[in-house]
Amino acid sequence: MVGRRARGTRLSVSKILGPILVWDNHGCMPLRPEDSTFLPLLYSVRDAGISIVTLNLAYGRQGAASAAAMAASFTAWIADRADSFMLVGSAEDVRLAHCSGRLGICFDLEGMEALDGRLANIERFYRLGVRWMLAAYNQPGIAGGGCLSEDDDKLTPFGRDAIAEMNRLGMVCCATHCGYRTAREMIDVSAHPVIFSHSNPRAVWDHPRNIPDDLMMACARRGGVIGINGFGPFLGQNDASIETYIAHVEYALDLVGDDHVGIALDYVFDRTELDELIRTDPDAFPPAHYAEGAKMIEPWRLPAIAERLHDRGHSPQTLAKLFGGNHLRIAEQVWGKPVGR
Numbered sequence: 001m002v003g004r005r006a007r008g009t010r011l012s013v014s015k016i017l018g019p020i021l022v023w024d025n026h027g028c029m030p031l032r033p034e035d036s037t038f039l040p041l042l043y044s045v046r047d048a049g050i051s052i053v054t055l056n057l058a059y060g061r062q063g064a065a066s067a068a069a070m071a072a073s074f075t076a077w078i079a080d081r082a083d084s085f086m087l088v089g090s091a092e093d094v095r096l097a098h099c100s101g102r103l104g105i106c107f108d109l110e111g112m113e114a115l116d117g118r119l120a121n122i123e124r125f126y127r128l129g130v131r132w133m134l135a136a137y138n139q140p141g142i143a144g145g146g147c148l149s150e151d152d153d154k155l156t157p158f159g160r161d162a163i164a165e166m167n168r169l170g171m172v173c174c175a176t177h178c179g180y181r182t183a184r185e186m187i188d189v190s191a192h193p194v195i196f197s198h199s200n201p202r203a204v205w206d207h208p209r210n211i212p213d214d215l216m217m218a219c220a221r222r223g224g225v226i227g228i229n230g231f232g233p234f235l236g237q238n239d240a241s242i243e244t245y246i247a248h249v250e251y252a253l254d255l256v257g258d259d260h261v262g263i264a265l266d267y268v269f270d271r272t273e274l275d276e277l278i279r280t281d282p283d284a285f286p287p288a289h290y291a292e293g294a295k296m297i298e299p300w301r302l303p304a305i306a307e308r309l310h311d312r313g314h315s316p317q318t319l320a321k322l323f324g325g326n327h328l329r330i331a332e333q334v335w336g337k338p339v340g341r
């Protein structure tokens with residue numbers, strides 16, 4: 001059913017999305033390495049005109065073994081379907097996926113607990129295809145403070161060393177889910193631009209997962225990109241309407257300019273798993289800030305969002321940067337490019 005809808009959508013808006021590189025910088029497949037039930041939905045993502053998706057391997061307290069198992073599972077599934085999908089590890093790979101009509105896939109890690117306390121694991125995960133990693137997932141952790149904690153913790157010495165190692169490897173540092181002070185310090189100490197991979201402006205909707213103007217501006221000043229999230233509770237009162245998503249996009253464009261805003265829907269493909277996590281893991285998902293039944297912007301609604309932005313007068317150049325050009329610029333600038341502090 002999803003596939004049928006996606007193909008219809010693609011036809012009607014191909015005039016806008018057709019030539020544009022579209023990159024959704026954060027998607028959440030179920031983290032069950034033996035279960036590939038949901039992976040065929042990636043065909044619908046591709047059919048909606050999306051060229052690249054960054055898939056999550058682990059979040060919060062999940063460790064290295066489970067993250068590596070997910071990387072192996074996704075990689076094997078992709079390799080078996082090489083006519084439709086490819087793992088992307090460089091900006092050249094991204095262009096190749098886009099030109100060849102395949103969906104390019106790379107990975108991310110939501111939190112440094114996945115390193116099991118070992119900096120050497122950063123290079124291991126880089127080799128497995130991880131291209132961005134954030135420091136702390138909602139709560140304080142080994143690397144720094146989380147955005148849902150009362151304590152505004154600093155970046156820890158381990159966090160600083162991890163950022164230096166990411167700079168050396170050319171893995172992108174991400175400050176989404178981090179506390180204010182940790183995010184601010186990441187932006188200051190990283191030699192490469194730091195992104196907020198999937199964070200919305202708090203000025204539009206006051207949720208602790210959303211970020212204040214000064215963090216957005218600091219990120220942009222250092223060359224970073226803020227990916228606008230399609231998760232209903234971060235957009236508004238569990239509001240996943242296209243109008244509200246566009247309100248967040250336009251606020252960000254006004255504040256930091258069209259070189260610094262991107263797309264990162266945070267779409268959770270298995271809604272049942274999401275509701276179960278919200279029910280059973282109040283530490284990562286405090287009931288005050290999360291509720292079951294979250295609405296989300298599905299990736300196959302991106303063409304309609306592009307069409308609406310186009311109708312509202314945004315130029316083709318702005319749309320190209322917003323939908324994927326800015327993420328590509330970061331990949332060109334950072335992936336595999338070593339810098340020292």
Ligand SMILES: [Zn+2]
Nearest residue numbers: 110177198266
């Ligand atoms: Zn997240």
